[in-house]
Amino acid sequence: MILVSACLIGLKCRYDGTNALCRELMDKLKNEKFLPVCPEQLGGLSTPRPPVVIVGGDGFDVLKLKARVVNEKGQDVTFNFLKGAKKTLEMAETFGVTHCYLKEKSPSCGVNLIYTDQGLTSGVGVTTALLLKNGYKVIGIQPGETDLENLQCVMR
Ligand code: SF4
Numbered sequence: 553m554i555l556v557s558a559c560l561i562g563l564k565c566r567y568d569g570t571n572a573l574c575r576e577l578m579d580k581l582k583n584e585k586f587l588p589v590c591p592e593q594l595g596g597l598s599t600p601r602p603p604v605v606i607v608g609g610d611g612f613d614v615l616k617l618k619a620r621v622v623n624e625k626g627q628d629v630t631f632n633f634l635k636g637a638k639k640t641l642e643m644a645e646t647f648g649v650t651h652c653y654l655k656e657k658s659p660s661c662g663v664n665l666i667y668t669d670q671g672l673t674s675g676v677g678v679t680t681a682l683l684l685k686n687g688y689k690v691i692g693i694q695p696g697e698t699d700l701e702n703l704q705c706v707m708r
Pocket of ligand 1: 557558559560565566567589590591592593655658660661
């Protein structure tokens with residue numbers, strides 16, 4: 553079973569109510585079993601919702617409670633991000649996930665790039681950090697920029 557960021561397969565779950573459909577990924581998944589998840593919705597956030605940044609580090613730092621997730625209204629939504637990450641991990645365990653395709657540049661799902669209070673920065677999102685900590689292989693997908701023949705895999 554492959555875990556996939558739900559926005560990548562066309563679900564309109566992004567903060568602004570849009571999707572991030574990646575047709576190349578859909579082609580790649582057409583004969584696979586896959587599990588779409590949106591950690592931010594699983595964490596109880598609505599769609600649409602205010603955009604957020606990670607303040608003070610990346611997803612690993614949020615897991616250690618050394619960084620926070622804050623939306624553009626100044627509201628601290630760290631709890632929602634931690635809850636969504638935990639629920640995503642539970643689903644990965646329940647469904648026997650082998651690897652994950654996750655949406656780049658997201659404070660939840662980013663694999664190589666995330667938005668922080670410093671702008672677009674190297675680092676992982678909160679859900680990605682928890683999946684990596686638990687031994688899952690994660691692959692970052694950025695629609696329109698991704699060469700699916702040469703996917704960059706991050707294994708830690
Ligand atoms: S990047 Fe992740 S958290 Fe953001 S909308 Fe897509 S699935 Fe949801």
